[in-house]
Amino acid sequence: MDKILRINMGGKGGPQVTETPVGEYEGLGGRAMTSAVVLREVPADCHPLGADNKLVIAPGMLSGTLGAQTGRISVGCKSPLTGGIKEANSGGQAAQVLARLGYAAIILEGKPAGDSCYKVIINKDGVTVTEDITLAGLGNYAVVEKVKAEFGDKVATISIGPAGEMKLGAASVAFSDPEMRPTRHAGRGGVGAVMGSKGVKLIVLDDEGMSRRQAKDPEAFKDANKRFVAGLNSHPVTSQGLPLFGTNVLVNVVNEAGGFPTNNFKTGRFENASKISGETMAEQTTARGGVVTRGCHKGCVIRCSGDYIGPDGKWLTKQVEYETVWAHGANCGIDDLDIIAQLDRMDDDLGLDTIEMGNAIAVAMDAGVADFGDGPAALKLLEEVGKGTPLGRIIGSGAGTVGRVFSVENVPVVKNQALPAYDPRAVQGIGVTYATSPQGADHTAGYAVATNLMKVGGDVDPLKPEGNAELSRNLQIATASIDASGMCLFIAFAILDQPETFQALLDMINAFYGYSWTGDDWGAYGTAILKNEREFNTKAGFTKNDDRLPAFFKKMPLAPHNVTFQVTDEELDSVFDF
Amino acid sequence: MPKNAHDNQNPGGLFPCLRLSLSRKHFSAFFPLLQSGCLVQCPKPLSVEAFLLSLPGFPGATILDGIQTVFLDGRPVDDIKAATLEPDCELALSAAMPGALGAVMRRGGYYAAMRGHITFQEQEHETIQGAFCVTVKLFNLLLSQVGPSLLEHGIVLGSEELAGLANSFESGISRLEWKGQDIAPGEFSSLLESLPNRVRAQLVFKV
Ligand code: SF4
Numbered sequence: 001m002d003k004i005l006r007i008n009m010g011g012k013g014g015p016q017v018t019e020t021p022v023g024e025y026e027g028l029g030g031r032a033m034t035s036a037v038v039l040r041e042v043p044a045d046c047h048p049l050g051a052d053n054k055l056v057i058a059p060g061m062l063s064g065t066l067g068a069q070t071g072r073i074s075v076g077c078k079s080p081l082t083g084g085i086k087e088a089n090s091g092g093q094a095a096q097v098l099a100r101l102g103y104a105a106i107i108l109e110g111k112p113a114g115d116s117c118y119k120v121i122i123n124k125d126g127v128t129v130t131e132d133i134t135l136a137g138l139g140n141y142a143v144v145e146k147v148k149a150e151f152g153d154k155v156a157t158i159s160i161g162p163a164g165e166m167k168l169g170a171a172s173v174a175f176s177d178p179e180m181r182p183t184r185h186a187g188r189g190g191v192g193a194v195m196g197s198k199g200v201k202l203i204v205l206d207d208e209g210m211s212r213r214q215a216k217d218p219e220a221f222k223d224a225n226k227r228f229v230a231g232l233n234s235h236p237v238t239s240q241g242l243p244l245f246g247t248n249v250l251v252n253v254v255n256e257a258g259g260f261p262t263n264n265f266k267t268g269r270f271e272n273a274s275k276i277s278g279e280t281m282a283e284q285t286t287a288r289g290g291v292v293t294r295g296c297h298k299g300c301v302i303r304c305s306g307d308y309i310g311p312d313g314k315w316l317t318k319q320v321e322y323e324t325v326w327a328h329g330a331n332c333g334i335d336d337l338d339i340i341a342q343l344d345r346m347d348d349d350l351g352l353d354t355i356e357m358g359n360a361i362a363v364a365m366d367a368g369v370a371d372f373g374d375g376p377a378a379l380k381l382l383e384e385v386g387k388g389t390p391l392g393r394i395i396g397s398g399a400g401t402v403g404r405v406f407s408v409e410n411v412p413v414v415k416n417q418a419l420p421a422y423d424p425r426a427v428q429g430i431g432v433t434y435a436t437s438p439q440g441a442d443h444t445a446g447y448a449v450a451t452n453l454m455k456v457g458g459d460v461d462p463l464k465p466e467g468n469a470e471l472s473r474n475l476q477i478a479t480a481s482i483d484a485s486g487m488c489l490f491i492a493f494a495i496l497d498q499p500e501t502f503q504a505l506l507d508m509i510n511a512f513y514g515y516s517w518t519g520d521d522w523g524a525y526g527t528a529i530l531k532n533e534r535e536f537n538t539k540a541g542f543t544k545n546d547d548r549l550p551a552f553f554k555k556m557p558l559a560p561h562n563v564t565f566q567v568t569d570e571e572l573d574s575v576f577d578f
Numbered sequence: 579m580p581k582n583a584h585d586n587q588n589p590g591g592l593f594p595c596l597r598l599s600l601s602r603k604h605f606s607a608f609f610p611l612l613q614s615g616c617l618v619q620c621p622k623p624l625s626v627e628a629f630l631l632s633l634p635g636f637p638g639a640t641i642l643d644g645i646q647t648v649f650l651d652g653r654p655v656d657d658i659k660a661a662t663l664e665p666d667c668e669l670a671l672s673a674a675m676p677g678a679l680g681a682v683m684r685r686g687g688y689y690a691a692m693r694g695h696i697t698f699q700e701q702e703h704e705t706i707q708g709a710f711c712v713t714v715k716l717f718n719l720l721l722s723q724v725g726p727s728l729l730e731h732g733i734v735l736g737s738e739e740l741a742g743l744a745n746s747f748e749s750g751i752s753r754l755e756w757k758g759q760d761i762a763p764g765e766f767s768s769l770l771e772s773l774p775n776r777v778r779a780q781l782v783f784k785v
Contacts, residue, residue: 236644236673236674236719237673237674237675237676237680238676240673240719241673241674241675241676241718241719242676244718244719245718247676247677249675249676249717249718250675250676250677250679250680252613252670252672252715252717252718253647253670253672253675253679253680253683253717253718254679256649256652256670256672256715256717257649257652257654257679257683257693257696258652258696259679269652274610274613274614277613277717278718279609279613279717279718279721280609280610280613283606283609304676422678422679426693426696427679427682427692427693428692428693428694428695429682429689429691429692429693430678430679430682430692433678468691468692471689471691471692475678489677490676490677492676492677492681493674493676493680493681496681496688560652561652561653561695561696563695563696566695
């Protein structure tokens with residue numbers, strides 16, 4: 001990973017490819033890389049869909065190695081949804097393959113003159129960029145089928161669906177999984193629209209003939225990885241809960257806590273939650289002959305994913321994730337797993353963020369466009385998005401746009417990005433993260449929980465009134481570090497509970513790069529990422545007033561606990577006091 | 579006035595007991611019920627921990643350690659030795675959960691303050707006499723880890739509810755007892771028709 005690939009899509013005479021040494025970005029991976037490039041190279045006042053914006057695709061620090069869990073990839077740009085900086089994270093095969101090809105990042109720059117549809121092929125012999133109009137308008141599944149026919153099933157793909165080509169605010173970037181299906185998405189913030197604005201429909205990555213990245217100290221790296229894997233395999237969350245039930249295991253628990261937003265955040269309990277739970281989905285998958293445990297990339301040992309088998313006994317989509325089951329399920333009042341799975345499949349094919357789409361449809365339902373609980377109507381609304389009808393484009397532009405067009409008062413967005421699956425009135429500390437994350441409301445922004453080991457920001461007394469701000473800050477820092485490493489955020493439990501597993505992770509980084517990082521260095525790395533992101537947003541015109549939840553969370557009590565969001569603005573403003 | 583069994587529609591603390599021995603392969607038929615909540619008799623006010631330890635065949639301390647997420651009436655519980663079951667309360671049990679929410683909801687966890695305003699607080703109790711019913715929900719790993727003990731302890735079912743479930747396990751009945759009397763398993767269907775409104779069904783699973 002010693003070079004950066006730049007493709008100027010607006011070059012005279014067509015796309016221009018250059019390769020530069022990694023230079024000033026040395027040592028950066030994943031989110032650290034994307035956010036640094038966006039801050040330094042993208043004018044904060046540019047139009048997100050214009051020539052000055054850049055789309056940065058970066059594997060993690062440890063991607064392409066034999067390290068477990070290291071196949072996450074970051075996609076960064078100025079977001080067309082939020083107007084601020086964006087890093088959207090995904091699984092899939094691309095991180096490992098891109099890293100083995102030696103690239104620390106692909107940067108798509110400029111903008112082609114007309115509406116064109118390009119395909120980029122990257123292999124050991126170099127890079128080619130060609131116009132391929134036969135790809136235009138295809139769904140991600142059809143695109144990947146064409147790739148299989150041409151290149152076989154050992155390559156990795158990065159693609160956009162029709163939503164990205166239409167440059168919709170909810171458009172995602174799709175990554176192929178180990179079974180070569182486009183099921184993994186950098187979903188949030190409209191990153192697919194930015195790829196669409198560059199005219200790039202497809203990137204094919206072929207690492208045949210390339211070898212694994214080698215650590216500076218291979219023996220120490222191997223040993224640290226062994227200890228790290230042992231830690232993951234011995235922790236009940238990472239060794240049992242997630243593999244058996246997937247992320248959707250959270251449905252019953254969040255519902256029980258009264259924090260499962262239902263019918264566009266009207267109440268915190270969905271009466272049919274058990275019909276859409278991870279437990280029910282796992283039973284159904286087994287009964288229908290599917291596999292409940294798969295990884296989203298080769299090298300994942302937790303393997304929280306699996307199959308979703310349709311009622312006809314055929315593979316329909318990947319095991320539907322918690323955020324999707326919530327967004328398309330409870331938040332729209334839909335309790336039919338088969339319909340939710342169909343919506344997930346359509347999102348993946350059209351190239352849409354499931355969280356944004358579930359929220360957009362729920363807000364439309366609130367406006368009376370359809371009834372809560374009407375699954376067929378939700379499918380129809382998504383079909384409209386695929387067809388690009390005026391209503392479809394409104395829905396595909398996200399919950400904020402739907403709320404404005406249909407004059408809905410209660411629209412659950414922060415920085416115009418829709419909220420994920422925990423109601424901030426029930427879990428106020430998570431609400432702090434939603435409000436203050438530079439990314440807009442983001443469930444992954446404060447997902448990691450290793451901070452008490454790292455002591456980033458000093459020791460925290462969670463019982464102090466300001467505890468929520470401090471905890472949220474530390475969570476966001478830890479998350480940023482994990483996003484940069486290329487590790488999956490689900491390692492967080494094992495490294496929280498088992499100091500030796502956290503040490504093994506640090507040892508992996510140290511053995512690979514020849515560093516001597518401690519927990520403090522790891523924290524400082526995450527802090528630097530957040531500082532970059534905050535700086536970009538400030539230049540783009542964001543103020544502390546953007547670090548707020550919508551007013552209805554402070555006014556409308558949430559059943560069953562009848563609570564409102566009570567964290568003060570002063571507390572929110574203290575999250576980033578570094 | 580002390581609360582008693584009658585407040586809880588559970589005269590004498592006992593429903594007539596139907597005991598069924600079933601083949602283990604039928605256990606998962608009870609997952610939906612266990613997830614959405616079973617009515618269970620509690621002999622007297624007990625802490626969550628004491629209640630669990632009183633269940634027949636409860637596997638003990640290792641499983642207790644694994645019950646990392648506990649709710650009483652939807653409120654996350656930090657101390658299962660102190661939180662006490664009362665008539666009509668709802669107890670939900672889960673293993674440790676992933677993600678920030680999982681960390682926040684864990685009992686006694688580092689991030690418990692992030693949900694401080696909904697955390698379960700033990701209140702002063704009225705004196706409660708006799709047995710009463712509570713609703714117990716089991717999630718994820720605990721379905722198979724605690725489910726067998728809870729079902730053997732017995733769940734209170736309406737006769738129609740039991741008839742609805744019967745299809746999924748009837749073929750696996752190896753032994754049937756009604757009010758302490760052995761009955762031929764083949765008589766189960768006709769027994770169903772004569773059952774009172776509510777019974778305590780004790781379900782024992784055999785490998
Ligand atoms: S645990 Fe899940 S999300 Fe994480 S890398 Fe593995 S399959 Fe992907």
